Amino acid sequence: MHLYKTFSILTLIVMMTSCGTTKQTTATYWVNSAKVDCDAGAGKTTCLQVTTADNHENAEWSNFYAPINGFTFEPGFLQKIEVTETKLDSENVPADASSIQYDLVKVLEKITDPKLAIHDIWVATHINGKEIDRTKAPNLEINTTEMRVFGSNGCNNYNGQIKTLTSKTIAFGPIASTRKMCLDMAIPDSYDKALYNTSSYKKDDLTLTFYDENGGEVLRFNKVD
Known part of the structure; x- marks a missing residue:
């Protein structure tokens, strides 16, 4: 009986954990040295610009609307960062929020923007x-x-x-x-x-x-x- 209860508790913990997240991957971004005006759904704000290109030169920058936990933006610096991307359970995500949670792993490179x-x-x-x-x-x-x-x-x-x-x-x-x-x-x-x-x-x-x-x-x- 005790073993059954223990198994049931472990099963519940696993189920609760799996409900919170479904998949985690790792990605590398260059973050541009300046933010830009953007529309994040709840009104005008400023957004990071990122690219997944290996070289930031002549890269196609895209607006990045979600926060990156642990990352500090520094105007005037290009930063190459490694992040984890965790896909969240859509049922637990507000309508105006990202369904992916981004967390900084480490800053791979930081250089003064030649621009x-x-x-x-x-x-x-x-x-x-x-x-x-x-x-x-x-x-x-x-x-x-x-x-x-x-x-x-x-x-x-x-x-x-x-x-x-x-x-x-x-x-x-x-x-x-x-x-x-x-x-x-x-x-x-x-x-x-x-x-x-x-x-x-x-x-x-x-x-x-x-x-x-x-x-x-x-x-x-x-x-x-």
Whole structure:
């Protein structure tokens, strides 16, 4: 009788444990150096971006909506991490929560993000390869931590999101601006078009150059002291 009770208790414990989780696997992620705005279902928030690619260069980043227990995000650093993924019993998971529990095993690698080199304020010197009047020069502030840009096109102020950013490529999301009309709109209009057509960049000391998808120079900037 005692043996039967012991067996029954052990069986109950196993059943309760199996109800809580069903499967556990291990995965490796690169975590991007900046969070991005995202919609997590309960409203706007910020999310990690991760990739399962071996190399973070030119990786396709995906928004990561769930917490990673034990992981500390550090802006400006790319982190390669090993995590366990535990699939939870769907009956015990709230409707707005992840059905997978993520737990940090260890940080495999942590490096300073090379994209931080362009995290600065820049003033335009050339548009489409032609030098412009410095008194009317547009400016650009790049914030790689928030993945946003701010500045003036020489007439109107603007701000927007950086949609894609690697050590070589950059693309901007929708950019909002004021609607003031200036006497000479040639530079502001050319600058806006060039910024829209930007797909890659190169930083050389204190100079930042943007290129279109064909490799043609569209904008050149100098770092603001």
